[in-house]
Amino acid sequence: MPLFFLTLIWLGYFFQNLGWIGDCQGGIIPLYAEGLKGIIFSPFLHGSLDHIIGNSIPLAVFSFLIYEFYPKVADKVMLQAWLFSGLAVWLTPPIDFFESHTHYIPCIIGASGVIYVQAFFLFVSGIVRWTVKLMSISLLVALYYGGMIWGMIPEELLFSLSEPSKVAWQSHLAGGVIGVILAIIYRHQSEKRKKYIWEYPNYYNEKDDLLWQKYKAEYPGDFNELPHTQEDEIWDYLEELRKREK
Template identity: 55%
Template sequence: MLKNHINLKAVLYAAIMVAAMWLGYLLQQLGWFSGCSGAIIPLSPYGLKGIFLSPFLHGSLEHIFGNSVPVFVLIFLLYQFYPFIARQILFLGWILTGFLVWLLPPIDIYTGELNHVCIIGASGIVYVLAFFIFFSGVFRWNMKFLTVSMVVALYYGSLIWGVLPEELFSQLPEPSRVSWQSHLSGATIGILMAFIFRKSGERKVKYIWEFPNYYSEKDDKLWQEYKENHPEDFLELPYKKKENPWEHLDEIRKNQ
């Protein structure tokens, strides 16, 4: 029964992405990626490769655990409900978000000084998918997609606060290590793609009875009920038999 409703490819792709993230974390622990290797370093040519590699790298177990569940859930929802455009959304969102993060100067919001930062983690992808799925349902105004949007808003609505620097909400003893630039970039790209792709893939089905001039007797239940309860009103009505002039030929001749 579930196989008829759940896209197994959606589960597979989500699992592959999470597995790749954990493989990247394992390679980090083995010393394959150390320091800023594989990270996005804003405005540095050396940091461009981080656009592709940074989602697989994480700073701690807490960091990768925090990203694994939303990445799995959101990729599953993307491929389950947007299978025709899921690949474009995932990879375009991934690349564009990473590039936008690379373009944003890492400015300290209090001192205005440029900081040398190395940005890793899959949170940018989380924000791309969460904001795409939510706003795609809104822009399409389709009941099925709106329902998915509400589910995302219910579980991940608090993500909205992540697009702002953490220092604005609490006094921190040291600068926050959370990359609000990744969150803001992902949210922006997600909303833009939801708008651009709003007419792509599955569309809202418009049934014939939704057209203003449509009328079908079969869909008029009151009329059908009346016909069932009053069959005598629909018997064939008596009519006058059409006369045949050849039967009155003699009479016609006499009158002439």
């Protein structure tokens, strides 16, 4: 599925360059009926070559990690990341930070919402499942992609801009929230820990027992009781102090 998703992304960009898809066709327009189709198609559209490359690399990395370490829920996470992130963006009212008199209508494209779902799913899943292997994945995500959290804040609040930012913070914020929710929902759906035969309480192996008996016969000195030093009694110590005082 990740390879299929990446292929569709690049096909969408190819069709954009051919002029088959223009303006805001296939983009998410919040709270407008004509923008509903963007829930399905917007992840496959990008504004520039830098935009699509910048999304393709983390999408490939996160997809690999999800399918490698969470195979039982990987398909569900990918599908729900695709649909729910777009739906959440469509339900988010547009905010005009410049308070212009014209009606502000954003058009949102790109796969960043899906990427944020993946990133937050990987990070939170390792924490809630509390295993060394999965927590190490969480730390790697935080180490290499921790800066993504700034993308959830509108650039207009961080910098002095002369025009509206083209960074879709709505997708990032929605994706992060959905990623956390999915991590919590699927926290119990994982591969069961392997339990080896010697971990069972009634485990017995005749070969192991023979080896143990042979070792005891050949090295009896290893099993002699070690000499113990007598522990000092507190009362003896106090009596010694009294004698010194006298």
